[in-house]
Amino acid sequence: MGIAAGIGHFFQSIIEMVQGLLAAVVNFFQLIVNSIIGVFQAFVHFVEGTLGFAIHNFFILGTVAAAVFGYMLYTQRQGTTPVSRTIKGKSS
Helix, strand or coil: CHHHHHHHHHHHHHHHHHHHHHHHHHHHHHHHHHHHHHHHHHHHHHHHHHHHHHHHHHHHHHHHHHHHHHHHHHHHHHCCCHHHHHHHHHHC
């Protein structure tokens, strides 16, 4: 039984080695796929954060621009801006 058991263990170890190599190949491809998915998810989160920041700043800057534009219209109607005084001085 010693020789037969040795041959059996030899073939069993060869089968385990092939299984280990196949598992390594599968894990390698799984790592590549997970890496690609992770990079894509990180890119999506980056774009989401950047767009959220830009949209919030757009509304804040739009509000400031509207206030400045409103102030400019108000001062022009009142005739208190240097530009409107110059125009009034030339037309008189």
